[in-house]
Amino acid sequence: QQQVKQSPQSLIVQKGGISIINCAYENTAFDYFPWYQQFPGKGPALLIAIRPDVSEKKEGRFTISFNKSAKQFSLHIMDSQPGDSATYFCAASLAYSGAGSYQLTFGKGTKLSVIP
Amino acid sequence: NAGVTQTPKFRILKIGQSMTLQCTQDMNHNYMYWYRQDPGMGLKLIYYSVGAGITDKGEVPNGYNVSRSTTEDFPLRLELAAPSQTSVYFCASSYRIEGTEAFFGQGTRLTVV
Numbered sequence: 001q002q003q004v005k006q007s008p009q010s011l012i013v014q015k016g017g018i019s020i021i022n023c024a025y026e027n028t029a030f031d032y033f034p035w036y037q038q039f040p041g042k043g044p045a046l047l048i049a050i051r052p053d054v055s056e057k058k059e060g061r062f063t064i065s066f067n068k069s070a071k072q073f074s075l076h077i078m079d080s081q082p083g084d085s086a087t088y089f090c091a092a093s094l095a096y097s098g099a100g101s102y103q104l105t106f107g108k109g110t111k112l113s114v115i116p
Numbered sequence: 117n118a119g120v121t122q123t124p125k126f127r128i129l130k131i132g133q134s135m136t137l138q139c140t141q142d143m144n145h146n147y148m149y150w151y152r153q154d155p156g157m158g159l160k161l162i163y164y165s166v167g168a169g170i171t172d173k174g175e176v177p178n179g180y181n182v183s184r185s186t187t188e189d190f191p192l193r194l195e196l197a198a199p200s201q202t203s204v205y206f207c208a209s210s211y212r213i214e215g216t217e218a219f220f221g222q223g224t225r226l227t228v229v
Contacts, residue, residue: 043220106158
């Protein structure tokens with residue numbers, strides 16, 4: 001049972017365009033939704049995160065949009081650059097529930113290629 | 117500041133062999149995790165630990181064991197390696213604070229032949 005579904009599996013975007021990656025979750029108890037960026041041969045690194053009490057969070061060119069009623073959230077990368085080419089993972093966890101472990105449930109990842 | 121360090125970076129094992137993947141962190145994090153990453157499958161949690169002496173199973177624990185004798189170290193043991201354990205293994209750690217970032221190591225690429 002996949003608790004976090006991510007799409008698309010791969011994405012090709014022209015330099016300067018907008019990259020959009022979508023995720024849907026099933027467990028309504030999730031209360032923390034981070035996005036991780038992974039370059040080849042490296043471990044994932046936190047890019048941006050959101051809690052479900054806000055509908056949008058922006059950091060530079062990266063924006064998370066969150067729709068609690070639809071149980072969906074998405075990552076938008078504005079003015080996409082070749083240096084953004086990487087694999088992006090959405091994730092969810094019970095970070096604030098007191099469940100204790102803050103373990104992350106990951107989507108399957110989206111390989112983004114930004115072409116000049 | 118080294119962060120999360122994993123060794124070795126690469127390893128080839130024969131079926132039935134055993135090995136230990138090492139993970140150490142120097143950030144005094146309480147929580148540590150082991151994930152495996154398979155192509156197109158994301159990262160799946162193998163084991164986690166909320167502090168020294170405390171470990172628990174994740175989503176895919178079969179064929180693995182862990183221990184946590186110190187805050188810094190969280191080794192992952194593979195007993196009787198099988199081809200299905202061919203994967204990239206990531207160790208991660210985080211503070212015991214709500215919504216905190218998980219820091220990942222650079223991974224160990226393991227091939228079982």
